[in-house]
Every structure is written in structure tokens, then in C-alpha cells.
Amino acid sequence: MTGLRRPKALLAHYGPGLHFFGDRDLAVLSEVVEVLDPEAIGAWDDARAAALLAEAEVIIGHWGCPPLDGDVLDRAPNLGLFAYAAGTVKQIVAPEVFDRIRVTSGARANAEPVAEFTLGAVLLANKAVFWRRLGVGAGPPGPPPETLGNWGRTIGIVGASLVGRRVIELLEPFPALAVALYDPFVTPAQAEELGVAKLDLDELCSAADVLSIHAPELPATRGMIGATQLAGLRDGATVINTARGALVDHDALFAELASGRLTAILDVTDPEPLPDDHPLRALPNAYLTPHLAGSEGTELARMALDVAEEVRRWQAGRPALNQVHAHQLDRLA
Numbered sequence: 001m002t003g004l005r006r007p008k009a010l011l012a013h014y015g016p017g018l019h020f021f022g023d024r025d026l027a028v029l030s031e032v033v034e035v036l037d038p039e040a041i042g043a044w045d046d047a048r049a050a051a052l053l054a055e056a057e058v059i060i061g062h063w064g065c066p067p068l069d070g071d072v073l074d075r076a077p078n079l080g081l082f083a084y085a086a087g088t089v090k091q092i093v094a095p096e097v098f099d100r101i102r103v104t105s106g107a108r109a110n111a112e113p114v115a116e117f118t119l120g121a122v123l124l125a126n127k128a129v130f131w132r133r134l135g136v137g138a139g140p141p142g143p144p145p146e147t148l149g150n151w152g153r154t155i156g157i158v159g160a161s162l163v164g165r166r167v168i169e170l171l172e173p174f175p176a177l178a179v180a181l182y183d184p185f186v187t188p189a190q191a192e193e194l195g196v197a198k199l200d201l202d203e204l205c206s207a208a209d210v211l212s213i214h215a216p217e218l219p220a221t222r223g224m225i226g227a228t229q230l231a232g233l234r235d236g237a238t239v240i241n242t243a244r245g246a247l248v249d250h251d252a253l254f255a256e257l258a259s260g261r262l263t264a265i266l267d268v269t270d271p272e273p274l275p276d277d278h279p280l281r282a283l284p285n286a287y288l289t290p291h292l293a294g295s296e297g298t299e300l301a302r303m304a305l306d307v308a309e310e311v312r313r314w315q316a317g318r319p320a321l322n323q324v325h326a327h328q329l330d331r332l333a
Contacts, residue, residue, distance in 0.1 A: 004315055004316070006030075006032060006033050006034045007033055007034070007057035007058050007080075007081075007311070007315060008033070008034045008036055008055050008056055008057050008058070008078075009029070009033035009034065009035055009036065009056060009057065009058035009059065009060050009311075010035075010036050010037065010040075010041055010052040010053070010055075010056045010058075010059055010060070011035065011037070011038070011039075011040040011041065011060050011061075011062070012040055012041045012042075012059055012060070012061045012062070012065045012066060013040045013042070013061060013062035013063055013064045013065050014040070014042055014062075014063065014064030020040075020062045020063065020085070020300060020303075021038075021062075021085075021300075021304055022300075024301065024304075025300070025301060025304035026038060028301075028304045028305060028308050029060065029304060029307065029308055031308065032308045032311045032312055032315075033058055033060070033311055036052050036055060036056065037052060040062070041066065042064065042066065043066050044066050044072050044075075050075060053072065053075045053076040053079075054075065054076070054077070054078075055078065056076050056078065056079055057078045057079060057080055057081070058079070058080070058081045058082075058083060058311060058314075059076075059079065059081070059082045059083070060083050060085060060307055061082060061083070061084045061085065061086070061089075061092065062084070062085045062086055062303075063086050065084065065092050067091075067092055067093075067094065068082055068092060068093050068094065068097055069094035069096065069097065070094065070096045070097065070100075073097060073100055073101065079101055080101055080102065080314065081101060081102045081103075081104070081310070081311065081314045082097070082101055082102070082103045082104070083104045083106075083307045083310045083311060083314075084103070084104065084105050084106055085106045085109075085303040085304065085306065085307045086105075086106050086107075086110060086295075086303065087105065087106065087107045087110045087294070087333065088105065088107065088332055088333045089103060089105050089324055089332075090329055090332050090333065093324070095326050095329065098324070098325055098326040099326065102314055102320065102323060103323065103324045103325075104307075104310040104314075104320045104321065104322055104323050104324065105322050105324050106303045106306045106307065106322070107162055107322060108162050108306070108321060108322045109295070109302045109303050109305070109306035110294050110295050110303065111161075111162040111163040111166050112166065112299075112302065113293060113294060113295050113296075113299045114163045114166075114242050114293045114294055115163050115166035115167045115169075115170055116170070117242060117267070117292075117293035118163070118167045118170075118212055118214075118240060118242055118293070119167060119170045119171065121212075121240050121242075121265045122155055122167075122171070122177075122210050122212065122240065123150055123174075125210050125238035125240065125263065125265060126148070126149060126150045126153050126177075126209065126210065126238075127148060127149065127150070128147075128148055128236070128263065130238075130263055130265055130285070130287040131263045131284070131285045133284075147209070147234070147235065147236030147237075148236075150174065150176065150177060151176045152176060152178075153176075153177055153178070153209040153210065154177070154178045154179075154180060154207050154208050154209050154210075155171060155177055155178070155179050155180070155208065155209070155210045155212065156180050156181075156182070156199075156204040156205065156207060156208030156210065156211045156212065157179060157180070157181045157182070157196070157212055157214060158182050158183075158201070158204070158211065158212065158213045158214060158215050158224075158225070158243075158247075159182070159183055159213065159214040159215030159216070159243065160181060160183040160185070160186045160190075160194065160214075161214045161215065161216065161243075161333070163214045163242065163243075164181070164183070164212075164214035164215075165194065167212060167214065168181070168194055168195070168196055172195070178197070179195070179196045179197075180196055180197040180198075180199050180204055180207055180208065181194065181196040181197070181198055181199070181204070182198075182199055182200060182201045182203075182204040183198075183215075185331070186198060201224070201229060202228065202229065202232055205225075205229045205230070205232040205233050206232045206233070206234075208233060208234070208237060209234060209236070209237050209238070210237065210238045210240060211225070211233060211237065211238070211239050211240065212240040212241075212242075213225060213239070213240065213241045213242070213243045213247055213248065214242070214243050215243055215247060216243070216244070216331065216332055216333035217243070217244035217246050217247060217333055218330070218331070221247055222246045222247065223246070223247070223248070223249045224247055225239070225241075225247055225248045225249065225253075226249040226252050227249060227252035227255075230249075230252050230253060230256045230262065231256070233256075233261075233262060235261050235262075236261075236262075236263075237262055237263070238262065238263040238264065238265060239253065239262060239263070239264045239265070239266075240264075240265045240266075241264070241265070241266050241267065241268055242267045242268065242293045243268060243333070244268055244270075244333065245266070245268040245269040245270030245271070245272050246270045248266075248270070250269070250270060250280065253280070254279055254280055254283075257280070257283050257285050257286050258279075258283065260285065262285070263285045263286075263287070264280075264285070264286050264287065265287045265289075266280075266286065266287070266288050266289070267289045267290075267291055267292060267293045268291055269288065272291060273290060273291075274288070306321065306322075309321060310322075
């Protein structure tokens with residue numbers, strides 16, 4: 001940031017002792033901000049937080065960031081940017097904050113590993129790897145041979161979110177896989193630009209060999225993949241959910257899986273985690289992962305780079321990579 005003074009920044013997440021930002025990440029951040037204290041703030045109600053808020057021009061948040069509201073902003077008179085190094089800010093940033101400072105989200109950066117996980121799951125699902133992994137004769141009968149393979153299959157995407165759109169992009173090198181989309185906010189022209197067929201939800205389910213869910217959890221989307229939609233899926237189809245568990249009716253999903261007709265790859269569930277005795281855990285055609293599709297390990301470095309770029313853009317008066325506005329809250333995850 002040649003020629004620009006580094007703004008003062010505080011880190012806010014689960015609190016002292018948890019270092020989401022390692023030494024390399026702090027070095028990246030220190031190129032664009034003066035980190036006031038490498039130990040993160042986990043709550044706003046102590047003397048250390050008060051002193052740092054009085055100086056801070058930027059708050060860099062991560063998972064477990066304490067809620068940001070007007071009262072906190074009143075204690076931070078120099079604050080101009082809240083840069084969140086993770087996904088949704090919906091449960092963290094109060095509506096009144098958006099009118100007072102710039103708010104950015106790392107959802108675009110966090111979408112990358114989720115989309116990569118989904119791509120891998122799609123390709124393996126079409127080979128029925130998650131169903132057949134236990135070997136011949138284990139569990140329910142395997143899918144019929146005509147439903148196997150990554151040729152001439154249709155991938156149904158539910159939701160043109162950041163993740164959904166990135167999954168569509170990652171599927172482009174596989175021309176033998178057709179991609180269809182359900183999203184009520186996407187116009188036919190926009191779907192054409194994305195290179196996908198736009199269908200309503202029931203049409204999508206009846207066409208899909210793999211149904212991959214990427215919609216936000218809203219009152220209107222809870223249970224959107226229910227008995228009707230699951231019954232409409234083809235024999236041997238796979239449901240992939242990396243969004244939110246509540247989007248899928250788990251009772252209806254269990255009934256379909258128990259029949260041996262479908263497979264499911266669930267990185268998210270409702271509740272999360274599922275109880276140890278939940279019947280889904282006993283099904284060989286239900287492959288459960290512990291909400292690991294998002295950024296972890298080395299992938300967290302991408303979040304630090306994303307935040308650093310957001311700071312650069314804010315200080316230079318340029319548009320954000322991923323600014324969040326109050327009017328978007330009713331459609332965000």
C-alpha cells in the first residue's frame with residue numbers, strides 16, 4: 001500500500017488462545033493494516049476491548065466474532081470498515097451498522113472450498129462410490145448399471161448462490177454433464193449466461209441424477225426439499241447438501257434412503273450434528289461429513305488474502321469485492 005498509511009485494526013473472533021490467523025496470515029494483514037493486538041477480541045465488554053475499539057479504524061472478524069451493533073460503533077468513533085473473514089454476517093452485524101460503515105464478507109473466498117468439495121462429491125456420486133464403498137453384498141442392492149458414470153448425466157443445482165455459481169463454473173470442463181438450475185431470482189437470460197437450463201424445483205428434481213443444494217436458509221426455504229421433491233428424483237440419484245441442514249426434510253430423506261432408491265452426501269444436517277442414534281447414521285447410502293466443506297487448514301489463508309484486498313479497496317475508495325448491504329439480509333444465508 002505504497003503511499004497510504006496503514007489503518008489500525010483489531011481482530012475479533014472466538015477470543016484469546018484461538019489463532020485463526022497464523023504467522024503468515026498476520027504478515028499478510030500487517031502489509032495493509034496495523035494490527036493493534038494479535039490476540040483477538042471475543043467480547044466487547046472488557047477494558048481491553050474498550051481501549052482497542054477507541055483506536056480501531058478496521059475490525060477484522062472471523063468465526064465467533066461478537067455481535068456488532070450501534071452501541072459498539074458508538075465506542076469506535078474511527079471505525080470505517082468491518083471485514084469479515086468468513087461467510088455470512090447475518091447473525092453478527094445489526095441492520096443499523098450497514099448505514100454507518102462498510103461491511104464486507106469473505107463468503108466469496110469461502111465458497112471456493114465448498115464448491116471444490118461439491119465437484120468431487122458429484123463426480124464420485126455418479127460412480128456410486130459412497131454407496132458401493134462397503135463392498136459387494138454390503139447394505140442395500142447397488143444402483144442399476146445404467147445409472148452409473150459421468151457421461152450423459154444431469155446435475156441439478158438448487159440456488160445460484162456464490163457456491164452454486166462456482167459449482168456451475170467448475171462443471172464446465174465436463175461437457176458430458178448437463179447442468180440445470182432452480183433459483184426463483186435468476187431470469188432465463190441470466191441462466192443462459194451461466195450456461196444452464198432454468199427449471200422449476202419439481203422439474204429440476206425429476207431431471208437430476210445429482211441434486212446439489214446451495215440455497216440460503218430462510219423461512220421460505222426450510223424443508224424445500226421435501227417428500228414430493230425427493231420422490232421425484234430418479235432411481236439411483238444422489239442428494240448433496242453443503243448448504244444448511246434445514247433445507248431438507250430429514251424424515252422424508254430417511255424414507256427414500258431406507259428404500260435403497262437414493263444416496264445422500266450430507267455435510268450439513270438438522271440438527272447438527274445428528275444424535276449418535278439418529279437412523280440416518282445407520283444407512284450405508286447416507287454419507288455424513290461434519291460440516292467440513294468450508295475453509296479449514298491451509299484454506300484459511302485465502303480468507304486472510306481476501307480481507308487484505310478488502311482493506312486495500314476500502315482505503316483507496318474502490319468498490320469492495322463482496323460488500324454486504326442491509327437490503328440483502330432477507331436473502332442471505
